Amino acid sequence: MKEIKWGIIGCGNVTEVKSGPAFNKVKNSSLVAVMRRDGARAKDYASRHHVPKWYDDAMALINDKDVNAIYIATPPSSHESYALAAFQAGKPVYVEKPMTLNYSSALNMVKAANETNMKLCVAHYRRGQPYFNKIKQIIDDKIIGEIRFANLAFYKKQLSKEALELTGNKWRVDAGVSGGGLFHDLAPHQLDLMYYFFGQADYAKGVAINQSRFYNADDAVAGNIVFKNGILFNGLWSFSVSKDDEKDVCEIVGSEGSISFSVFNEQKIFLNRNGTTEVISFTPPQHVQQPLIEKVVDYFLDKGPNPSSGSDGAEVMHLLDAFTQP
Structure with a gap:
């Protein structure tokens, strides 16, 4: 292959700005077909984004020779x-996060990719952004010394009844479709970053409960990880707090300093050393998945390594299961 000619299965909201346009902006890449079960919406997407073909059947897109x-x-x-x-x-295949419903399903995907000699990448796109790679550089260069532990707190207000009725939210709190509640929708980004920063986990355990009983999925999760290098992680997620108590912060503490940052809000790194705080700021890319998509295209064209492998995605699913399964 000299050019990656993409087909999207599921051209919904995530593809409007975050990912879809990037496929035509990356070198040696183009978006040639989209699919959605609602054919009218697929046709509309194709028209607005100047995509040559649209389908309402996934297999028709998969079997398209173009x-x-x-x-x-x-x-x-x-x-x-x-x-x-x-x-x-x-x-x-380039697949959205969470990779699938659970660890067992993720392993099946990895096995199938290996058996068919096909390439598989997972859309843990924060790996490609300069902001998160700067954090990784600070860690790898030991600017804050040897890492001791990381604490993550992520609290969001409860969805309103009106918000819960939106199609884009309903499936996110249906465990049969999403794998769990909002934790399964958002935590893969955070847990993948911990895996990206610190490597393999040696131990992971957590608890998940439905505190508000507002929908039929857990809305509070706590978890602990011990990585093979001895780094500890503690995380707490709550999706039923007040607006005033919302929080998105991760703190990584080393032997000679610490950093704190947000995963979903402003891209600012607070670097604390020797009694001073340095603020390092970044501007998110217009299409947040574009930096990773560039690397995926290179990988598919045999021009670079896999930037976010199926095996990596399976490890994240393993952590999700460890935190939420009895």
Whole structure:
């Protein structure tokens, strides 16, 4: 292959700005087809984004001879089946997070990719952004010494009844479709960063409960990880606090200083050393997935390593399960 010609399965909200336009802005890449079960919406998306083809059937897109790579952007419950179909058609896959419903399903996807000799990447796109790579550099260069532990606190206000009725939110709190509640939608980004920063986990355990009983999924999760290098992680997620108590902060403490930052809000790193605080600021890219998509395209064209492998994605699913499964 000299050019990656993408087909998107599930051209919903995440593809409007975060990812979709980037496929045409990356070198040796173009978006040639999109699919959505609602054909009218697929046609509308194709028209607005100048995509040559649209479908209301996923298999028709997968089998399109003009498509040589598949981006799966549907809810998690269909990720495995679409990925396996793409592999059987001889096409590599870039799949949205969470990778799938659970660790077992993730391992099936990795196994299928290996058995068909197909490439698999997971859309943990923060790995590609300069902001998060600066944090990794600070860690790797031991600017704050040897890392001792990381604390993460993520609190969000409860969804309103009106918000819960929106199609884009309903599936996120349906465990049969999403794998769990809002934790499964958002925590993969955070846990993948911890894995990206610190490596393999040696131990992971947590607890998940439904405190508000507002919907049929857990809305509070606490978890601990001991990484193989001895670094400790503590995380707490709550999705039923007041607006005034919302929080998004991760603190990484080393032997010679610390850093704190937000995963979803302003891209500022607070570097604390020797009694002073330095603020390092970044501007998010217009299309937040574009830096990772560039690396995925290079990987699919045999020009670079896998930037976010299926095995990495499976490890994140393992952590999600460890935190939420009895």
